[in-house]
Amino acid sequence: QQPVQSPQAVILREGEDAVINCSSSKALYSVHWYRQKHGEAPVFLMILLKGGEQKGHDKISASFNEKKQQSSLYLTASQLSYSGTYFCGTEPELTGAQKLVFGQGTRLTINP
Amino acid sequence: DTEVTQTPKHLVMGMTNKKSLKCEQHMGHRAMYWYKQKAKKPPELMFVYSYEKLSINESVPSRFSPECPNSSLLNLHLHALQPEDSALYLCASSQDQFPHTGELFFGEGSRLTVL
Numbered sequence: 001q002q003p004v005q006s007p008q009a010v011i012l013r014e015g016e017d018a019v020i021n022c023s024s025s026k027a028l029y030s031v032h033w034y035r036q037k038h039g040e041a042p043v044f045l046m047i048l049l050k051g052g053e054q055k056g057h058d059k060i061s062a063s064f065n066e067k068k069q070q071s072s073l074y075l076t077a078s079q080l081s082y083s084g085t086y087f088c089g090t091e092p093e094l095t096g097a098q099k100l101v102f103g104q105g106t107r108l109t110i111n112p
Numbered sequence: 113d114t115e116v117t118q119t120p121k122h123l124v125m126g127m128t129n130k131k132s133l134k135c136e137q138h139m140g141h142r143a144m145y146w147y148k149q150k151a152k153k154p155p156e157l158m159f160v161y162s163y164e165k166l167s168i169n170e171s172v173p174s175r176f177s178p179e180c181p182n183s184s185l186l187n188l189h190l191h192a193l194q195p196e197d198s199a200l201y202l203c204a205s206s207q208d209q210f211p212h213t214g215e216l217f218f219g220e221g222s223r224l225t226v227l
Contacts, residue, residue, distance in 0.1 A: 044215035047214075099160065
């Protein structure tokens with residue numbers, strides 16, 4: 001079942017912060033985050049595993065609330081290069097066919 | 113080499129044509145994937161190969177036929193496609209099939225137009 005992302009679109013000025021949310025109705029094993037720029041392939045950002053661990057690199061971090069089956073992606077002091085569409089992908093817990101299902105995406109536009 | 117290479121980048125075909133999309137990776141990954149992506153939509157999983165065997169087919173119409181000749185190559189054979197099959201076809205690979213803790217490496221995609 002497809003995870004739900006919010007918001008669908010965000011427009012920011014350079015230097016502002018953004019939060020993108022991803023929620024699932026199923027118990028999750030992991031949440032993945034990818035960014036896709038227009039005309040390019042999706043690029044991996046990070047994985048969060050069951051256990052609620054927060055991860056991050058540079059000014060992009062993410063958390064995974066296992067109890068709520070929700071993940072949030074935090075972009076601080078946004079840069080122009082952060083523009084693109086962000087997809088979360090979820091893997092269900094170890095039952096049935098294991099596959100990654102992507103949310104509908106959040107389009108992030110960073111203006112100077 | 114951390115690349116997934118897809119050819120061709122663009123393909124235009126008629127509904128009666130037979131064509132193939134190719135994907136190659138040399139990272140030693142044991143799982144390879146085909147995704148379909150329509151404009152402004154997320155990638156949708158089509159097929160998964162694990163250790164050169166088809167492990168997931170997401171009820172894809174038989175006009176799409178995947179093939180994994182070896183651990184580095186993945187093909188998608190196309191025959192009698194419909195205009196609604198026009199999309200970006202993305203190939204990806206990962207160390208192992210889900211569940212996994214590694215990333216998916218995506219190719220740049222093959223943009224297919226069916227006339």
